[in-house]
Structures are given as structure tokens and as C-alpha cells.
Amino acid sequence: xxxxxxxxxxxxxxxxxxxxxxxxxxxxxxxxxxxxxxxxxxxxxxxxxxxxxxxxxxxxxxxxxxxxxxxxxxxxxxxxxxxxxxxxxxxxxxxxxxxxxxxxxxxxxxxxxxxxxxxxxxxxxxxxxxxxxxxxxxxxxxxxxxxxxxxxxxxxxxxxxxxxxxxxxxxxxxxxxxxxxxxxxxxxxxxxxxxxxxxxxxxxxxxxxxxxxxxxxxxxxxxxxxxxxxxxxxxxxxxxxxxxxxxxxxxxxxxxxxxxxxxxxxxxxxxxxxxxxxxxxxxxxxxxxxxxxxxxxxxxxxxxxxxxxxxxxxxxxxxxxxxxxxxxxxxxxxxxxxxxxxxxxxxxxxxxxxxxxxxxxxxxxxxxxxxxxxxxxxxxxxxxxxxxxxxxxxxxxxxxxxx
Amino acid sequence: xxxxxxxxxxxxxxxxxxxxxxxxxxxxxxxxxxxxxxxxxxxxxxxxxxxxxxxxxxxxxxxxxxxxxxxxxxxxxxxxxxxxxxxxxxxxxxxxxxxxxxxxxxxxxxxxxxxxxxxxxxxxxxxxxxxxxxxxxxxxxxxxxxxxxxxxxxxxxxxxxxxxxxxxxxxxxxxxxxxxxxxxxxxxxxxxxxxxxxxxxxxxxxxxxxxxxxxxxxxxxxxxxxxxxxxxxxxxxxxxxxxxxxxxxxxxxxxxxxxxxxxxxxxxxxxxxxxxxxxxxxxxxxxxxxxxxxxxxxxxx
Numbered sequence: 253x254x255x256x257x258x259x260x261x262x263x264x265x266x267x268x269x270x271x272x273x274x275x276x277x278x279x280x281x282x283x284x285x286x287x288x289x290x291x292x293x294x295x296x297x298x299x300x301x302x303x304x305x306x307x308x309x310x311x312x313x314x315x316x317x318x319x320x321x322x323x324x325x326x327x328x329x330x331x332x333x334x335x336x337x338x339x340x341x342x343x344x345x346x347x348x349x350x351x352x353x354x355x356x357x358x359x360x361x362x363x364x365x366x367x368x369x370x371x372x373x374x375x376x377x378x379x380x381x382x383x384x385x386x387x388x389x390x391x392x393x394x395x396x397x398x399x400x401x402x403x404x405x406x407x408x409x410x411x412x413x414x415x416x417x418x419x420x421x422x423x424x425x426x427x428x429x430x431x432x433x434x435x436x437x438x439x440x441x442x443x444x445x446x447x448x449x450x451x452x453x454x455x456x457x458x459x460x461x462x463x464x465x466x467x468x469x470x471x472x473x474x475x476x477x478x479x480x481x482x483x484x485x486x487x488x489x490x491x492x493x494x495x496x497x498x499x500x501x502x503x504x505x506x507x508x509x510x511x512x513x514x515x516x517x518x519x520x521x522x523x524x525x526x527x528x529x530x531x532x533x534x535x536x537x538x539x540x541x542x543x544x545x546x547x548x549x550x551x552x553x554x555x556x557x558x559x560x561x562x563x564x565x566x567x568x569x570x571x572x573x574x575x576x577x578x579x580x581x582x583x584x585x586x587x588x589x590x591x592x593x594x595x596x597x598x599x600x601x602x603x604x605x606x607x608x609x610x611x612x613x614x615x616x617x618x619x620x621x622x623x624x625x626x627x628x629x630x631x632x633x634x635x636x637x638x639x640x641x642x643x644x645x646x647x648x649x650x651x652x653x654x655x
Numbered sequence: 656x657x658x659x660x661x662x663x664x665x666x667x668x669x670x671x672x673x674x675x676x677x678x679x680x681x682x683x684x685x686x687x688x689x690x691x692x693x694x695x696x697x698x699x700x701x702x703x704x705x706x707x708x709x710x711x712x713x714x715x716x717x718x719x720x721x722x723x724x725x726x727x728x729x730x731x732x733x734x735x736x737x738x739x740x741x742x743x744x745x746x747x748x749x750x751x752x753x754x755x756x757x758x759x760x761x762x763x764x765x766x767x768x769x770x771x772x773x774x775x776x777x778x779x780x781x782x783x784x785x786x787x788x789x790x791x792x793x794x795x796x797x798x799x800x801x802x803x804x805x806x807x808x809x810x811x812x813x814x815x816x817x818x819x820x821x822x823x824x825x826x827x828x829x830x831x832x833x834x835x836x837x838x839x840x841x842x843x844x845x846x847x848x849x850x851x852x853x854x855x856x857x858x859x860x861x862x863x864x865x866x867x868x869x870x871x872x873x874x875x876x877x878x879x880x881x882x883x884x885x886x887x888x889x890x891x892x893x894x895x896x897x898x899x900x901x902x903x904x905x906x907x908x909x910x911x912x913x914x915x916x917x918x919x920x921x922x923x924x925x926x927x928x929x930x931x932x933x934x935x936x937x938x939x940x941x942x943x944x945x946x947x948x949x950x951x952x953x954x955x956x
Contacts, residue, residue: 381761383848386764418762419766419770459760486760489760489762491734491735492760522904533820534818534820534821534822535826537905538902538942542944545941553905558822586822588804588805588822588825589803617829642945
């Protein structure tokens with residue numbers, strides 16, 4: 253689960269991680285009061301709140317440029333915020349459709365410190381799971397304010413990693429290692445040790461999947477601040493964090509995915525035109541792959557799970573048909589233990605209930621498969637049967653492409 | 656032989672009184688597996704009965720192991736309590752803990768895996784279908800089935816199968832069985848980012864197992880476990896290997912049902928993994944329908 257920058261920073265503050273002072277609002281009427289709470293002497297940052305990166309370089313669908321704007325005066329800040337709120341921001345990460353900005357975050361603009369070479373004094377800090385070692389890893393770099401993937405590629409020696417032993421947690425010497433590796437001394441060294449320690453505490457206690465601060469900034473006054481904050485949480489651990497669940501913003505999620513989750517279905521929309529309905533995540537992913545392999549384009553990932561019921565199959569069909577791009581459907585079920593005839597009955601009922609007119613290819617395999625195929629054949633519906641995954645994929649691609 | 660478990664392996668089921676655990680305990684008993692104990696805290700002394708088989712229930716794993724000689728546990732405990740269930744197996748010194756449970760918090764698994772370091776117990780999973788060593792009876796009856804895989808699709812034979820995904824494993828097994836080729840052991844290692852046993856761990860076991868003559872390795876996007884295994888195979892494995900990677904069409908940064916299947920780095924896309932498979936001499940299945948055939952291109956059976 254992802255949260256907004258302003259929510260992440262509110263959590264940072266609770267854990268003692270220094271951030272610029274800010275106020276988030278979601279209506280024009282609140283702009284004045286929000287800005288009144290800030291010290292605006294150094295200017296105001298106006299930041300669109302969406303769950304996607306690249307906001308600063310993004311463009312709104314009406315042509316307004318920049319989802320994050322420095323505004324020297326209160327008037328300018330309000331004008332910028334008015335241009336952003338309710339507008340749709342397209343960034344490198346949002347896709348063409350973009351995201352509607354429903355919240356604006358005003359923060360005090362930090363007075364950027366400078367390095368001897370004149371660059372802003374920006375760093376990178378992140379905490380996430382290292383799958384190779386099954387341990388949390390803290391990643392730090394002196395090259396902040398840019399994409400870390402770029403740094404990893406061009407200057408791998410400027411990325412530092414510290415693995416945390418989960419048996420004992422982050423040790424003080426490890427926090428010092430990070431601060432030394434970033435080149436801090438004196439007062440900033442102490443601030444860095446504290447910030448890393450608190451950030452790790454937050455990551456661990458709140459079951460985060462990832463915490464990323466980019467940039468971590470040194471101000472001209474010598475203060476270390478988390479200027480941006482990107483936080484995601486482990487969905488499996490949300491049951492023990494009702495405070496985190498309360499931060500969920502359904503506006504940022506695909507309504508079809510939300511609907512699917514109500515029925516215990518795992519659904520992700522894609523750009524193609526052949527929908528698929530599959531049991532099992534691995535099989536669902538490879539069904540998408542095989543559709544593409546034979547020249548088609550998958551419209552979604554949809555895993556109905558190991559014990560799909562008739563209701564789930566019907567719900568899955570409705571969700572699939574809610575996507576106007578869909579021109580055909582491939583059902584791929586390996587009913588190891590579940591009864592293929594139950595699935596077949598569910599498919600027939602779903603087709604009747606939804607009045608499906610699109611080509612439908614069904615590949616059933618496994619337990620009681622003969623009865624399942626007989627049910628499909630006896631339904632009087634035009635359901636094409638596929639013998640193998642390859643056969644089914646070739647058939648649906650042909651049916652859709654020849655239309 | 657087989658790997659990890661055999662026909663006589665004595666199995667205990669943690670969570671045997673829950674719907675999920677009970678259902679699969681019954682299926683394992685029907686398959687002819689040796690389900691000798693159940694564990695549900697607070698229900699010790701009761702009995703789980705199915706088709707004339709009486710399975711005693713214990714309060715603790717240690718008791719169950721001591722009283723019945725069980726050495727392997729199948730864990731069907733709900734996610735909030737699953738890491739605890741795994742560690743109880745470690746404390747009882749079992750050979751193997753197989754965690755079927757889906758949805759265990761990553762932090763719990765990070766801690767549990769750390770606590771298992773240097774201990775005797777091996778963990779398979781979590782979020783996995785478990786493992787099957789097929790029997791020699793009709794429809795492979797009499798084998799050792801731990802977890803949720805359908806038993807009847809198997810056939811005893813010479814191919815080892817290792818995969819993160821359940822249904823893709825069944826797909827590969829069924830293709831093999833339909834073509835007349837049996838399996839030594841089929842292991843589902845699970846789709847989570849933190850798991851107990853890796854592709855490489857299982858490949859090493861297959862390489863050492865005299866009964867296993869050939870291997871199918873099924874992977875997914877995300878992480879570098881398949882790449883690690885492929886490089887080891889190139890350097891060390893004496894047996895023919897076929898491979899498949901799911902997720903070529905998955906968009907970057909999205910989690911496709913399996914938490915592990917999120918693309919992050921350079922070597923964890925399907926394209927990169929398939930390229931490395933080829934470089935390592937692994938016969939690549941172009942599609943999931945081609946898994947058995949990909950193996951038969953490099954192994955005569």
C-alpha cells in the first residue's frame with residue numbers, strides 16, 4: 253500500500269525525522285489558512301499529491317507545467333495551487349492518463365545548502381528488503397536529487413549499503429557508517445546518525461515495504477531535512493496497523509482493482525484487448541505471456557485463486573467486461589483440486605448473466621474435466637474450447653485479430 | 656530415492672482443525688501419505704478422523720513429534736500466527752517445515768529466517784503449494800503429499816520439478832505425466848520475497864539424488880534466485896535442465912499476486928533471466944505449454 257508524501261512526512265515527524273514544515277489541504281477555500289501557518293519568508297513549495305514520482309517534471313493535461321513549484325510569494329503559491337488542484341498531472345510514472353490532483357501540500361521552502369562545486373547539497377537514503385540476504389538494507393548515496401538507478405549505473409561507487417541483522421536491529425555503529433560514508437562531520441554527523449536511526453525505527457515498526465528519502469537535504473543553515481518522502485507498506489502486515497490503513501487513498505487506486513479485491517480476486521489492468529481469467533498467480537502471469545507470444549495483447553492479470561467459486565467467476569467476468577478495450581476473453585483453469593465442472597457451471601452462468609457477446613475461449617484441465625467440458629458444450633453458448641494453453645491462446649488471438 | 660520426503664515420511668499438520676488444513680489433511684490421507692499427527696493449541700487429546708484413519712491431535716509440535724515420530728510439518732496456520740508456527744518446528748528439531756500459508760508479513764519472515772540460521776530444520780515456503788514425492792500406485796497413490804497440490808496428476812519417475820508457483824508446477828507435472836514421464840519429487844518453493852528454500856537449494860538436492868535424471872526449473876520475474884541457480888547449474892550440474900520464466904508481459908513495479916514478482920533491477924526481468932538461462936545451457940520453454948517438451952529436447956527420458 254502506498255501513501256502520499258504529506259502522509260509520509262507526518263509519520264516521519266512522529267518518529268522524529270526532520271522534515272520541512274508543511275500543511276496539506278484539498279479545497280481552494282483552505283489555501284489561505286494553510287499558508288498562514290507557515291513561515292513564508294524563504295518562499296513556499298506547492299506540491300501536487302499523487303501516488304507517482306516525477307511530479308516536478310510532469311505536465312498537467314491543460315498544459316500547465318510542473319506538479320511541484322517553488323513560489324516566492326503567498327499570492328504566487330495560491331495561483332500555482334489553484335492551477336494544480338483538480339487538474340490531471342501526467343508524469344513519467346503515471347501513464348498517459350495521468351492522475352487527478354486532489355490534495356495540495358504547501359511546505360516552507362528550504363534554503364538549499366551548496367557544495368564547493370556549486371551543486372545543491374543533496375543526498376539519497378532508502379530502506380528496503382534485500383531479497384538476496386532476506387535482511388533489511390539501508391542504501392545511501394552522496395548523489396541525491398536524481399534517479400538512484402542512474403547513480404547505480406554511472407557511479408556505483410557512490411552508493412553505500414548497510415545490512416541490518418534482524419535479530420538485533422540497527423546498531424549505532426551502522427548508523428555511524430552511513431553518516432561517515434556520506435562525508436558528514438560535526439553537528440551534521442550527529443543529525444545524520446539520529447535521522448538514520450529514527451527512519452529505521454519507523455521502517456521496522458510500521459512494517460514498511462520501502463522508505464525512500466530523495467533528496468535528503470542539508471540547508472544553508474546546516475540542518476539535515478527529508479525534503480521528499482516516498483513510503484509503501486507491506487500489504488500482508490496491514491492487519492496490525494489500523495492507523496496506516498486509515499491513510500489509504502482509494503482515489504489513487506483503479507476502481508476495478510478495488511472491486512476485484514472485494515471478491516478475493518487479484519486483478520491488474522493492462523493496455524491490451526484480450527482479457528484473461530486464470531487460477532493461480534504464476535499461471536495467470538504466464539497466460540498473459542502466452543497471449544503475447546502468439547501475437548495478442550493481454551488486457552489484464554486476473555487470478556481467481558485456488559478455490560474459485562461460481563460467484564467469484566461471475567464477479568471476474570463483470571470486472572473484465574468493465575474494460576471497454578476488451579475484445580475477447582481467455583479462461584485458463586488448471587483445476588487440480590477444485591472441480592472443473594463447478595468452474596464450467598460458473599462460466600456458463602456468468603456468460604448468461606452478463607449477456608457476453610465477445611469471443612470466449614476456455615481451457616479447462618484437471619479434476620472432473622470431462623464433465624466440465626460437457627457442461628460448456630451443452631450450454632448452447634458459443635464457447636470455444638482450447639485443449640492446451642497454447643491452443644487456447646492461438647484461438648483467442650485469431651478470433652480477436654480477425655474481427 | 657527422492658529428495659526431502661519419501662513414501663514413509665511421517666507428517667504432522669499444524670492447523671489440522673481449520674477448514675483449509677483439515678481439507679488437505681484428508682486429501683493427503685486419501686493419497687496414502689503418512690499423516691500421523693495434528694497440532695492445534697488447546698485441542699490436544701482430540702482426534703482427527705478420516706476414512707478410518709485416526710490422527711491424534713497435540714497441543715505442541717514438540718509433543719506431536721515426540722509421541723508419533725513425525726519429522727515433517729505441513730503448516731496451514733493463518734498469517735498472523737504462521738511465523739510462530741514455523742519457529743515451533745525449529746524448536747522441536749523437525750527435519751522439514753512446509754509453510755503453505757499465504758500472506759505472512761515480510762517482517763515476520765525476516766525474523767523467522769534469521770532465527771533458523773544454524774538450526775537443523777529446513778523451511779519450504781511460505782506461500783507455496785508444498786511438495787510431492789509421487790507414489791508407485793495407481794495415479795501415483797502411496798506417495799508423500801505435503802501441502803495443496805493435486806496428487807493424482809503425478810507419476811513416479813525421474814524428473815525433478817522446482818517452481819515458485821503452484822498452478823505452473825501442476826501444468827509442468829501434468830505435461831510430463833501425459834507424455835509418460837514421471838517425477839522424483841516436485842517442490843513448490845513459494846512466491847514470497849523471503850522464503851526458506853531457494854531454487855538453488857533444490858537444484859543441488861536434485862543433482863545429488865540418484866533417482867533424479869533431469870530437472871525442470873520454473874521461475875518468475877523479480878529477484879535473482881533463478882539466475883543464481885542457473886549459474887550454479889552451468890558450473891556444477893551434471894543433469895539436463897529445462898527452464899521457464901513467467902512474467903514477460905508484467906508491467907514494472909506491479910505486484911502480480913506473488914509478492915516476489917515485482918520487477919526491480921536489471922537482471923530480474925523475464926528477458927534477462929531467459930538470456931542467462933540460455934547462456935547457462937538450460938533448455939528454455941518458450942511458452943508454459945512447452946515445459947515438458949523443452950526438457951525432452953535435451954533429455955531422452
